[in-house]
Amino acid sequence: MVDPRIKKMAKVLASYSLNLKKGDFFVIQGKPMTLPLIKEVYRQALKVGANPYVVMKHNDISEIKLKEASDEQLNFVDPFSYTMVNEADAVLNILGDYNTKQMANVDAKKMGIISKANRAVDEIIMKRAGKGELKWSLCQYPTHADAQESNMSLDEYADFVFEACLLYKEDPVAEWNRVHDDQQKIINYLKNKDHIEVKSKDTHITLRVGGRTWINSDGHNNFPSGEVFTAPIKNTVEGHIRFSFPGIYMGKEIEDIRLTFEKGKVVKAEAAKGEDLLHALLETDEGSKYIGEFAIGTNYGIKKFTKNMLFDEKIEGTIHMALGVAYPESGGKNKSSIHWDMLCDMKDDGEIYADGELFYKDGKFIK
Numbered sequence: 001m002v003d004p005r006i007k008k009m010a011k012v013l014a015s016y017s018l019n020l021k022k023g024d025f026f027v028i029q030g031k032p033m034t035l036p037l038i039k040e041v042y043r044q045a046l047k048v049g050a051n052p053y054v055v056m057k058h059n060d061i062s063e064i065k066l067k068e069a070s071d072e073q074l075n076f077v078d079p080f081s082y083t084m085v086n087e088a089d090a091v092l093n094i095l096g097d098y099n100t101k102q103m104a105n106v107d108a109k110k111m112g113i114i115s116k117a118n119r120a121v122d123e124i125i126m127k128r129a130g131k132g133e134l135k136w137s138l139c140q141y142p143t144h145a146d147a148q149e150s151n152m153s154l155d156e157y158a159d160f161v162f163e164a165c166l167l168y169k170e171d172p173v174a175e176w177n178r179v180h181d182d183q184q185k186i187i188n189y190l191k192n193k194d195h196i197e198v199k200s201k202d203t204h205i206t207l208r209v210g211g212r213t214w215i216n217s218d219g220h221n222n223f224p225s226g227e228v229f230t231a232p233i234k235n236t237v238e239g240h241i242r243f244s245f246p247g248i249y250m251g252k253e254i255e256d257i258r259l260t261f262e263k264g265k266v267v268k269a270e271a272a273k274g275e276d277l278l279h280a281l282l283e284t285d286e287g288s289k290y291i292g293e294f295a296i297g298t299n300y301g302i303k304k305f306t307k308n309m310l311f312d313e314k315i316e317g318t319i320h321m322a323l324g325v326a327y328p329e330s331g332g333k334n335k336s337s338i339h340w341d342m343l344c345d346m347k348d349d350g351e352i353y354a355d356g357e358l359f360y361k362d363g364k365f366i367k
Helices: 004-017 032-047 059-068 079-087 108-117 119-130 144-149 154-164 172-190 275-282
Strands: 025-030 051-056 090-095 135-140 195-200 203-208 215-217 227-230 238-243 247-249 252-254 257-262 265-270 291-297 318-324 339-345 351-354 357-361
Touching (some): 059 108, 252 275, 291 339
Antiparallel strands (some): 195 203, 291 318
């Protein structure tokens, strides 16, 4: 018997997050552990007349490639990837692993090679999504491995996921529309501001956002969601920041990350653990040393750090910044083959100013 929460999640993903239409070429990507959700989303797609296609991925195959392929093979991008991102009307990526540490011993340089190789594909996705030609979403299927990573039982983790997605509400779509309206008030305040200043423990960062667009992340591209974000003007980020939560990249953890910026560029980078990966990521390409996203988490239903940025970047009382590519719809110009989010706690004496006016304090909006 299918968990009724999975059926409800599939329905919301198809009707709200992706707004599937008759005739849409719809690609569903996931790993074997996520098959129950894949099947239900597939059913929902058929009901609305879309044309779903499933791409099943497997970490065992990815591990073999990363460990045994030559640099030439790592740089190869299969033709289907180009076909998919050029032709699909909608793409859903379903997260869910049976081993979150499978890539722990993979050479960071090889991860960098694959990231660079996929840059052209990623740029097509960004460009088409920014123009409204491609609908996409990212969601989580509860698995034992992801539950263990979050220090929860599977039942606890499933409750956490479905609650964060507002699926226990009688009408989840109405609830997500309410989230949109609440976040729009924040955006209306910020949309004409330019100078942003962030102060927190071991953190003092300034950046400019004049002319940029603030995005209301309300359960469409990420499910769940709950953030407002934009792209800073590339050369304006100045100061230092300490990311108080571990940075996670392809299952690898980097702890106590500290970055210093001058004229938008990272000029100093330190970490208590995983510093080699941190520097490898910063050397991915020229754009990986610049910030592509500045965001404020707004989901007050997500309170626990789970080592999964789909949830963690939305935690109440946090901000996050992403090194690398900017989303075109925000007006950002930075290009890179990575987009790596890192999280900073703002609940203890954290402050954010817009054009000199304090509007956010101790993890709460005060304007």
